[in-house]
Amino acid sequence: MQGSSSSSCVNNPSSSLAPPPPDVPAPPRRVVVAHRLPLRASPDPGSPFGFAFSLDPDALPLQLSRGLPAPVTYVGVLPASAASEIVPSDDLDDYLLQKFSCLPVHLAGDVHRDFYDGFCKRYLWPLLHYLRPPFTPADAGNLRFEGGEYGAFVAANRRFADRVIQVVSPDDGDLVVVHDYHLCFLPAFLRRKCPRAGVGLFLHSPFPSAETFLSVPVRFELLRGLLNADLLGFHTPDYARNFASSCSRHLSAAVTTTTSSGGGGIISMNYHGRAVQVRVFSVGVDMGRVRAALGSPEAAAKAREIADTYRGRVLMVGVDDVDHLKGVNLKLLAMERMLEADADMRRRVVLVQINNPARSITAGDAAAVRREAERIKDRINRRAAAPVVVMVDGPVPMPVKAAYYAAADCCVVAAVRDGLNRIPYFYTACREESSSPVSGGAGAVVVSEFAGCAATLGGAIRVNPCDAEALAAAMRAAVTMGAEERAARHRENYGYLRAHDAKAWARAFDAALEVACRDLPFMRFVGVGLGMTYRAMAHRPDFQMLSAAHVRPAYRAAARRLVLLDYDGTLVPEVSDERERAPGDVVIGLLNELCGDPKNVVFVVSGRRRDQLAAWFAPCERLGVCAEHGYFTRWSRDDPWQVMSDKAAPLVRGATSGWEAVAEHAMRHYTEAMPGSYMEVKETAMAWHYQNADPVVSPCQARELHAHLARALADEPAPVAIGTHVVEVNPKGVNKGVAVEGVLAVMARRGKSPETVLCAGDGEDDEAMFAALGRASKAGGALAAGASVFACTVGKKATSAAAFYVEEPADVVGLLGALARCGGASPAAGPSE
DSSP states (O other): OOOEEOSSSSSOOOOSOOOOOTTSOOOOOEEEEEEEOSEEEEEOTTSTTSEEEEEOTTOHHHHTTTTSOSOEEEEEEOOHHHHTTOOOOHHHHHHHHHHHSEEEOOOOHHHHIIIIIIIIIIIIHHHHTTOOOOSSGGGOTTOOOOHHHHHHHHHHHHHHHHHHHHHOOGGGTOEEEEESGGGTTHHHHHHHHOTTOEEEEEOOSOOOOGGGGGGOTTHHHHHHHHHTSSEEEESSHHHHHHHHHHHHHHHOOOEEEEEOTTSOEEEEEEETTEEEEEEEOOOOOOHHHHHHHHTSHHHHHHHHHHHHHTTTSEEEEEEEESOTTTTHHHHHHHHHHHHHHOTTHHHHEEEEEEEEOOOSSOHHHHHHHHHHHHHHHHHHHHHHTSOOEEEEESOOOHHHHHHHHHHOSEEEEOOSSOSSOOHHHHHHHHHHHOOOTTSOSOOEEEEETTSGGGGTOTTSEEEOTTOHHHHHHHHHHHHHOOHHHHHHHHHHHHHHHHHSOHHHHHHHHHHHHHHHTTTGGGOEEEEEOSGGGOEEEEEOTTOEEOOHHHHHHHHHHOSSEEEEEOOBTTTBOOOSOGGGOSOOHHHHHHHHHHHTSTTEEEEEEOSSOHHHHHHHTTTOTTOEEEEGGGTEEESSTTSOOEEOOSSSOOOOTTOSSSHHHHHHHHHHHHHHHSTTOEEEEOSSOEEEEOTTSOTTHHHHHHHHHHHHHHHHTTTSSOOEEEETTEEEEOOTTOSHHHHHHHHHHHHHHTTOOOSEEEEEEOSGGGHHHHHHHHHHHHHOSSSOTTOEEEEEEESOOTTOSOSEEESSHHHHHHHHHHHHHHSOOOTTOOSOO
């Protein structure tokens, strides 16, 4: 285990970056981290660096920073044109930081190649787009896992983190905004070296279902790396749910969903004491950049050329990367179907397809995609006896694209899987903002239902691009649409864009990040693990790991002690096989050793049935047991069971109506619907267990069952509780807190109020024990004056009422063993009187 970290940043590398004068407080900074800096570089022999630099207005990280509070500092690698030519130096770093607020990350050529072209583009990018790794060497292709490329990915992310640490100061309110999957390990490295840094990561790509990750050798590392951020942003609710499901299935992470003040859903996961928020943010366009591009002379000249070339024709436009997932070939095949079905269209419609350079596939794959598109284009034009499909190879400047957008009557996106595709946004904005007399006005959008933007454009025609007939029909509907319908659809699309531009995204993401990391300044962090298994354990300042050293002085000095222990998840680990839940010889021997000390009263407080607990703990003669959350209590093996009566609702045995019948009917239905779950009928309660069921679906079923029973039993004396892998209905007034209060009351009546109390539990139902001890400490009477209380939760929980924690049941057993050895055991007496 690493030592506790109390500073904001540790191991901060030295830098030539000059801090502000000490008498001038630095304003909070936003550090925006992306793969590449938002710079353009052109050769310049007169420059000391050999290149002239300028900000790139088309760079997405720059556009998405417009709404962030100033100052903003950018971290990333240099433009590709300069990265291989420039020799890194402090002078270059200082110049770019002072001139453009850009701090470059310098990666060796082979490291960058294996990091970006290798692991990111060849391996990770297809996975995120739902392409599974192959299972046979013959089909391996580009989806083989290469350890060397993965090592470069780790090294590059570590280098990015080192650069961020040079400029970020969490104590001054600085926040880190990370863009895209290339840097999914960056939050982990920042959390290690700068544990209080507020980090938000926005994924520009899709996020696949949990099953896609099953064959990924480093799936745990990838998910844990992302969970080290405080806020994770996704394009659509589907992608956010897929991420949460992956964390639940592969990491057994507890997922909760709440409703934000704005009405949207927020997924939250507790990751080692930090509440990681998962939210959906829609990325818009930079309207200022759109207007600037449309108003440029280059756009005006291109607009006149387009008007002359396609006069009298209905113009359709498509802009896509050369990539097999962009669906360009599907778009062309649908165009062919449309022209075959209606020969008149050959004289009316023309499709201009702009091909951006390939970014995510190899040169060979890109060439194959391009050849296939050219073959279909030539066949269409040959049959139509006219150039009805025109290919424009990129890169195409933004003003030229803007001219095509403004002139086109329809825009078509046919991607089979896509994340951040803003082409329909740019198209809609250019149609609205164009002031040209020969272009602009309402435009129609045909968009694949698999593109991230499909969920936000309510006026678009959504279609499955794999259905050629449906896509052809959608394209025909777009070009033949009436003016009134076209205008209504366009207004809906543009209304969304106007309210959700790039500045709105930045403001929303920044506000959410501030909320997500607001508790970081008040947390303490303990580093655990090595390498990519490292994790920063966060907890409240008054929440500390419990050890024998904490308890031993009070334990030795006390004349009367009370030990309260939950069973499942506390004395023994949670396991899927019920047959393995029984206590082993070590636990039995340890409990007997503790009970043999005349100063000790030891109780196991469990929700399990009394007959099961009695059988398991038959070797423990002096052990007290509270069964079924304390409804039944006995003080030793040979004592009779006592029934809780003063606070609990009366138990109705063998009822065929009332709450028992309602609960049994509902739980049987969910048991049949969820394989692996089972129903347990106790003497006082009914429980539905789902620890052996599907880890993704069963928690949703549990919440649904809990809500159903809460409504159905609202007027019954039987509250419904949802705990760790269980939904349970108990008589009113029955809980472990009431059981503890009963034990304390009996000890007080006997004049043996405890001077030291140790209480350990792992579940939500154990919080009632901690709360009861807290009330007893304040009220006085039930505890001896000045009593020491050690309430301990197993597994760190940000909202626990306990003041202490341990990591796992083995720590509880170790702690009890250490106390038993120092307590001076004697077989004179036990808890029974």
